[in-house]
Amino acid sequence: MxxxxxxATPADELIEAFDVETLHFDLLxxxxxxxxxxxxxxxxxxxxxxxxxxxWGFVPAWRDDPGSGIVNARSETVARKPxxxxxxxxxxxxxxxxxxxxxxxxxxxxxxxxxGAVRQPYWIHPxxxxxxxxxxxxETWRGPGAEPRTTFAILTTDANEDVRPIHDRMxxxxxxxxxxxxxxxxxxxxxxxxxxHPAPNxxxxxxxxxTRVNRVGEDDPELIQxxxxxxxxxxxxx
Numbered sequence: 001m002x003x004x005x006x007x008a009t010p011a012d013e014l015i016e017a018f019d020v021e022t023l024h025f026d027l028l029x030x031x032x033x034x035x036x037x038x039x040x041x042x043x044x045x046x047x048x049x050x051x052x053x054x055x056w057g058f059v060p061a062w063r064d065d066p067g068s069g070i071v072n073a074r075s076e077t078v079a080r081k082p083x084x085x086x087x088x089x090x091x092x093x094x095x096x097x098x099x100x101x102x103x104x105x106x107x108x109x110x111x112x113x114x115x116g117a118v119r120q121p122y123w124i125h126p127x128x129x130x131x132x133x134x135x136x137x138x139e140t141w142r143g144p145g146a147e148p149r150t151t152f153a154i155l156t157t158d159a160n161e162d163v164r165p166i167h168d169r170m171x172x173x174x175x176x177x178x179x180x181x182x183x184x185x186x187x188x189x190x191x192x193x194x195x196x197h198p199a200p201n202x203x204x205x206x207x208x209x210x211t212r213v214n215r216v217g218e219d220d221p222e223l224i225q226x227x228x229x230x231x232x233x234x235x236x237x238x
Contacts (some may be wrong), residue, residue, distance in 0.1 A: 001072045002134070002154050002171040004213065005100035006031050006123070006224060007040065009131045014096055017131050018042045018179070020051045032101075032219045035071045041152050043093040043138060044183040051096075058087075058153030059141040066141050066149055073137060075155045075172050075196040079189070084153070087137040088192075092182055094133040094174060095154055099125030099224065101213055102206075104166040121213045122166050123224045124206040133179055135172040135195070160198035166206060173199040 008029035015023065020042060033039050038053040057069020060083045070083065078084045103119040126132055135155040142148045155172040163170045174182045178195050181187045207226040212218045 001156055001167075001169050002100055002102075003035065003071060005033050005095075005097045005134075005171070006125075007033060007097050007131075008221070009096065009098050014040070014051070014131065018049070018051060018094070018096065018133070020049055023051060025053055029221070030219060031221060031223045032213055032216065034216045036068060039095065041093050041095055041136065041138065042133070042183070043091070049183065054093075054138055055149060055151045056154075057151050058084075058137065058139055059149060059151045060084075061139055061141055063141060064143070066143065066146075066151075069151050070153050072156045073153045075135070075157045078137070078155060079192075084137060087139050090185055091138050092185075093136045093138045093152060094179060094182065095136045095152065096131050097134055097171075098129070098131050099123050100134075100171055101209070102163065102167040102170070121209050121211060122206045123209045123213075124163060124166070124170075124204050125224075127203060127205050133174045133182075135174045135182060155196075157196060157198050160204070161201040162199075162204040162206065170198060172196065173203075 008031060011023055011027045027040065035056050037056055039056055040051055041054040042051045057071060059066040059069045073084050078088045101121050101123055103121050105117050106120050136152045138150060138152040140148055140150045156169045157172045159168050159170045174195060181191055182195060209223060209225065210227055213223045
């Protein structure tokens with residue numbers, strides 16, 4: 001799955017990378033974007049391509065109560081599931097990110113009878129740096145007497161060799177060459193299916209980071225710095 005990610009890319013680089021007009025919101029560096037928060041999302045319709053803030057936690061339009069929303073949608077079933085299939089067909093979007101977090105279970109042993117398992121967070125990011133785009137879908141929920149809520153979910157896929165030592169799932173990353181087609185409503189199902197695969201092996205690298213990232217309120221550059229000691233050396237992309 002994908003439950004936390006980062007976006008500290010400057011506004012001018014984001015505008016250039018996704019070919020959008022000037023941002024109409026303040027873009028602040030984020031090092032711990034979490035479900036339930038607003039985050040930048042790139043979408044396209046008859047008014048053109050633009051970027052805006054949407055709430056992370058997809059709410060199907062037919063729900064009576066929005067609840068907390070759905071964080072991830074599996075790419076293998078997104079075209080068939082009733083909650084997602086219309087959004088996948090008509091409301092695809094891209095989520096800019098410069099890295100994401102995943103947790104790996106590791107054992108500890110502090111003496112007889114004290115061994116156990118803890119979850120070590122890793123920051124996973126492009127080998128060459130820069131911004132990537134997660135495949136996503138969006139929807140607007142309108143409940144009686146409630147403010148409309150526009151939300152998104154990030155698609156996930158099987159982990160590639162870079163991520164598999166940490167977790168068996170990862171965000172679906174749309175390549176630069178496929179971004180236009182992903183956003184275009186007219187793209188055929190066959191073309192879309194060809195995009196539903198993990199990032200190439202060797203595209204990402206990972207290193208262990210502080211468990212401070214477990215707390216949603218923590219959000220600073222130190223979160224993505226590698227930690228030392230018994231939590232292990234950085235994992236390099238292959």
